[in-house]
Amino acid sequence: MNALEKSVISTVKKARQASGVLAQLSTQKKNEALKAMAKALVARRAFLIRENQKDVSSVEKSGLSKALIDRLVLNEKRIQAMAKGLREAARLKNPVGEVLSDIVRPNGLRIQKVRCPIGVIGIIYESRPNVTSDCAGLCLKSGNAAILKGGKESFHSNRAILQILQRALKQCGVDANALAMIESTDREAVKILLKQKDDVDLIIPRGGEALIRFVAENSLIPVVKHYKGVCHTYVSDSADLKMAEEICINAKVQRPGVCNAMETMLVHQKIAEKFLPKIAKALTDKGVELRGDERTRKVLKNIKKATESDWSEEYLDLILSMKVVNSTEEAIDHINRYGTKHSDAIVTRNQKEAEAFLNRVDSASVYVNASTRFTDGYEFGLGAEIGVSTDKIHARGPMGLEELTTYKYKVYGKGQIRT
Amino acid sequence: MNALEKSVISTVKKARQASGVLAQLSTQKKNEALKAMAKALVARRAFLIRENQKDVSSVEKSGLSKALIDRLVLNEKRIQAMAKGLREAARLKNPVGEVLSDIVRPNGLRIQKVRCPIGVIGIIYESRPNVTSDCAGLCLKSGNAAILKGGKESFHSNRAILQILQRALKQCGVDANALAMIESTDREAVKILLKQKDDVDLIIPRGGEALIRFVAENSLIPVVKHYKGVCHTYVSDSADLKMAEEICINAKVQRPGVCNAMETMLVHQKIAEKFLPKIAKALTDKGVELRGDERTRKVLKNIKKATESDWSEEYLDLILSMKVVNSTEEAIDHINRYGTKHSDAIVTRNQKEAEAFLNRVDSASVYVNASTRFTDGYEFGLGAEIGVSTDKIHARGPMGLEELTTYKYKVYGKGQIRT
Numbered sequence: 071m072n073a074l075e076k077s078v079i080s081t082v083k084k085a086r087q088a089s090g091v092l093a094q095l096s097t098q099k100k101n102e103a104l105k106a107m108a109k110a111l112v113a114r115r116a117f118l119i120r121e122n123q124k125d126v127s128s129v130e131k132s133g134l135s136k137a138l139i140d141r142l143v144l145n146e147k148r149i150q151a152m153a154k155g156l157r158e159a160a161r162l163k164n165p166v167g168e169v170l171s172d173i174v175r176p177n178g179l180r181i182q183k184v185r186c187p188i189g190v191i192g193i194i195y196e197s198r199p200n201v202t203s204d205c206a207g208l209c210l211k212s213g214n215a216a217i218l219k220g221g222k223e224s225f226h227s228n229r230a231i232l233q234i235l236q237r238a239l240k241q242c243g244v245d246a247n248a249l250a251m252i253e254s255t256d257r258e259a260v261k262i263l264l265k266q267k268d269d270v271d272l273i274i275p276r277g278g279e280a281l282i283r284f285v286a287e288n289s290l291i292p293v294v295k296h297y298k299g300v301c302h303t304y305v306s307d308s309a310d311l312k313m314a315e316e317i318c319i320n321a322k323v324q325r326p327g328v329c330n331a332m333e334t335m336l337v338h339q340k341i342a343e344k345f346l347p348k349i350a351k352a353l354t355d356k357g358v359e360l361r362g363d364e365r366t367r368k369v370l371k372n373i374k375k376a377t378e379s380d381w382s383e384e385y386l387d388l389i390l391s392m393k394v395v396n397s398t399e400e401a402i403d404h405i406n407r408y409g410t411k412h413s414d415a416i417v418t419r420n421q422k423e424a425e426a427f428l429n430r431v432d433s434a435s436v437y438v439n440a441s442t443r444f445t446d447g448y449e450f451g452l453g454a455e456i457g458v459s460t461d462k463i464h465a466r467g468p469m470g471l472e473e474l475t476t477y478k479y480k481v482y483g484k485g486q487i488r489t
Numbered sequence: 490m491n492a493l494e495k496s497v498i499s500t501v502k503k504a505r506q507a508s509g510v511l512a513q514l515s516t517q518k519k520n521e522a523l524k525a526m527a528k529a530l531v532a533r534r535a536f537l538i539r540e541n542q543k544d545v546s547s548v549e550k551s552g553l554s555k556a557l558i559d560r561l562v563l564n565e566k567r568i569q570a571m572a573k574g575l576r577e578a579a580r581l582k583n584p585v586g587e588v589l590s591d592i593v594r595p596n597g598l599r600i601q602k603v604r605c606p607i608g609v610i611g612i613i614y615e616s617r618p619n620v621t622s623d624c625a626g627l628c629l630k631s632g633n634a635a636i637l638k639g640g641k642e643s644f645h646s647n648r649a650i651l652q653i654l655q656r657a658l659k660q661c662g663v664d665a666n667a668l669a670m671i672e673s674t675d676r677e678a679v680k681i682l683l684k685q686k687d688d689v690d691l692i693i694p695r696g697g698e699a700l701i702r703f704v705a706e707n708s709l710i711p712v713v714k715h716y717k718g719v720c721h722t723y724v725s726d727s728a729d730l731k732m733a734e735e736i737c738i739n740a741k742v743q744r745p746g747v748c749n750a751m752e753t754m755l756v757h758q759k760i761a762e763k764f765l766p767k768i769a770k771a772l773t774d775k776g777v778e779l780r781g782d783e784r785t786r787k788v789l790k791n792i793k794k795a796t797e798s799d800w801s802e803e804y805l806d807l808i809l810s811m812k813v814v815n816s817t818e819e820a821i822d823h824i825n826r827y828g829t830k831h832s833d834a835i836v837t838r839n840q841k842e843a844e845a846f847l848n849r850v851d852s853a854s855v856y857v858n859a860s861t862r863f864t865d866g867y868e869f870g871l872g873a874e875i876g877v878s879t880d881k882i883h884a885r886g887p888m889g890l891e892e893l894t895t896y897k898y899k900v901y902g903k904g905q906i907r908t
Contacts, residue, residue, distance in 0.1 A: 090825065090849065090851070093848075093849075093851075094848060094849065173870055175868070175869075175870060179859060179863060179868075181869055181870070188881050188882070189851065189881060267705075271880075271881045271882070272881070272882055286686075286709060287709065290705060290706065292711065292712075292880055292881075292882040292883075293711075294882070310904070313904040316904060316906055317904065317906060319906075320906035320907060321906075324906070324907055324908075406509065428899045429512075429513060430509065430512075430513065432509070432512075432608065433897065434897060434898060435897070435898040435900060436897060436898070436899055436900065437900045437902060438899075438900070438901050438902060439901070439902040439903055439904055439905075440598060440900055440901075440902025440903075440904070440905040440906075441902075441905065441906045441907050443906070443907040444598060444900065444905070444907055449594070449598075449907070450594075450600055450898070451592055451594060451600070461690075461711055462607050462608060462690045462691070462711075462895040463607070463690070463691055463711040463713070463882065463883045463895070464711075464882045464883040466895055466896055466897065466898075467897075467898050476881040476882070476885055477885055478852065478853060478854070478855060478885060478886075479853060479854040479855070479864075479869070479885075479886050480847045480855055480857075481854060481855065481856045481857070481859055481863065482843075482857050482858070482859075483856060483857060483858040483859025483860075484858055484859075485729070485732040485735060485736065485858055485859070486858075486859040486860065486863070487735055487736060487738075487739035487740075487743070487859075487860045487862070488739060488743055488860050488862040488863055488868070489743075
């Protein structure tokens with residue numbers, strides 16, 4: 071075993087040890103720790119900003135884009151936001167201990183299904199340092215030990231945040247190993263972490279498609295993930311076209327760089343000639359580049375051609391692919407073929423058509439007459455979000471505290487044996 | 490792409506296509522199909538037994554153990570049992586469509602969380618041919634397309650069962666591609682199947698540790714699995730010793746070859762001298778080989794020594810390892826260290842001790858005063874079982890129809906956009 075393996079394995083083993091204690095912590099103790107963590111971040115903001123500056127200046131030298139550098143920066147406002155996130159986690163309901171079912175079998179065995187923490191959760195993420203404190207807070211509130219592995223660009227920031235949070239935990243009498251960090255910036259460290267299936271129960275990767283793919287391909291630990299969001303809005307021939315226009319503009323333009331933004335618009339052929347020129351003008355006025363299939367381009371003669379690869383593209387930018395379809399069936403089939411099971415919407419006044427769309431589109435969140443931009447833990451009332459899942463296993467869509475738990479069966483007998 | 494890849498991918502794509510229709514089938518239609526499948530198995534039993542004979546004779550030549558050959562045999566009684574399983578699946582409640590939550594957000598968005606099928610489930614298993622029909626029934630009832638890959642020993646039997654079930658489906662007007670089989674006996678076929686992450690949503694491996702490990706290491710698709718069951722019974726110093734004796738004998742002897750049988754017994758030091766001789770006699774009378782730690786062997790001088798590797802061993806046989814512990818704490822720590830998160834029990838009259846054990850033992854099913862042998866879908870009231878999970882993700886413990894489902898969010902708006 072080399073030094074890197076030793077170091078990762080030692081971190082993981084200590085986290086597993088701490089997770090046993092963490093799972094039994096009272097709500098009060100957890101909330102106390104979360105508030106102490108929030109307070110400590112604010113109190114030590116000068117240190118944080120100083121450490122962050124090391125990351126920012128080395129990234130500036132590497133010539134990364136302004137947008138990427140901006141993601142990395144910690145300032146007074148962002149530190150306050152991190153602290154606020156921790157205080158909000160303290161206010162959320164503790165999911166641990168909820169009795170999900172409680173039955174007595176004919177032989178007298180009482181079987182309780184009880185919600186409990188998953189145990190040890192590994193979170194592998196990219197540049198934003200606030201992920202460190204957000205994930206730490208949600209894991210603590212759900213009773214899970216967290217092993218954090220951030221990107222190398224934010225190494226000093228992440229380490230500084232973690233040091234502050236660990237010290238706060240310790241001062242509250244909580245085992246600081248419950249919040250661990252893989253300090254190596256070597257990708258090999260991630261590979262080693264992903265093999266520790268006996269001591270890590272779940273991996274949540276957060277970042278670009280390449281990172282997620284790397285994690286999914288190398289992990290022996292269950293992974294809950296989300297590759298990308300190719301979200302659709304289908305404007306039916308029964309749509310209120312004014313409403314359709316507002317929804318499509320919002321889904322595309324309000325924040326194009328996120329996973330729940332619309333990437334493809336489907337339009338029923340009956341309304342194509344009427345709707346397309348209007349929406350095209352509105353979107354191009356907002357700087358959106360349009361790419362259409364052949365039938366769209368019969369109406370909008372000057373737009374670029376959409377190629378086969380456009381239908382699978384997550385632009386994360388002011389670009390939209392557009393297609394005219396013959397029927398709701400065709401729209402559903404297109405979405406199920408090219409979509410990513412994330413968020414898809416129909417605009418229609420026809421209830422029966424709406425239900426068919428909701429039932430048949432195989433995505434985590436399916437909308438009628440609303441913008442796909444609402445797919446989010448806060449908007450869904452979960453209170454917070456550790457990520458979005460496009461898998462169908464364990465959790466689907468926005469993941470909040472409940473999605474960070476599992477259950478166990480507690481079986482109460484009076485000497486029952488099996489015959 | 491070679492011929493094998495083409496064949497596997499074509500099967501998988503057809504199953505994905507069929508899963509969309511299957512997810513929308515009414516309860517009545519599914520039950521009708523299940524009953525037709527049951528009837529067809531019985532009607533074509535002569536064909537089934539003939540095909541099964543091909544498997545049995547080729548395995549007999551290969552010199553496999555009698556027990557393994559017996560697992561493979563299909564006779565009138567076993568075919569009736571398979572049919573009964575399908576009729577029972579028809580009687581179980583249809584889990585699809587259940588509304589898990591239904592809220593209205595302050596902005597008026599109505600968000601329904603609705604239970605739905607997972608989609609396409611791959612099941613990879615070993616010799617018993619009844620698994621083919623059991624899994625087909627449970628997948629159909631839960632609205633999932635199934636891709637079955639049985640062991641090569643039971644190839645002709647599995648293919649015959651599948652042909653009969655597919656024909657019955659077709660006669661009921663259900664797309665027979667919803668029930669598919671990977672016909673190649675080449676292990677490469679499994680590897681190819683495990684890469685089809687866009688068209689298969691979940692893999693359930695059923696079989697020995699080597700098979701499960703192969704699947705877990707090669708899959709890009711989420712896997713819910715169970716490596717092995719190293720189950721413990723801890724006899725506390727507060728135990729009713731007569732009850733403890735009955736429970737331990739049942740857990741070890743009633744069916745030693747299954748995953749919920751006891752493999753290690755832990756005994757509190759205060760009662761070791763009184764309890765060990767009694768239980769040792771009862772167990773050895775039933776043919777159990779005992780292996781003890783040093784303190785056990787101070788009381789039971791003639792038994793074998795348990796080595797470090799014994800604590801992790803799933804004997805699946807009439808062998809038991811035994812250890813004397815100083816406290817409940819030590820028992821819990823031993824179980825969490827060497828156990829497999831399957832099923833573990835305490836025998837005690839002390840309620841507080843029982844609760845500590847239930848809370849702190851990190852296993853799917855934790856028992857007080859009952860035999861671990863009860864971990865089973867039928868015994869837990871799930872009606873049927875497609876397997877047992879020792880993972881903590883998605884499903885834990887016995888998996889029934891609900892564990893073969895996921896959920897989606899249906900969001901009803903009136904033109905809401907995000908600001």
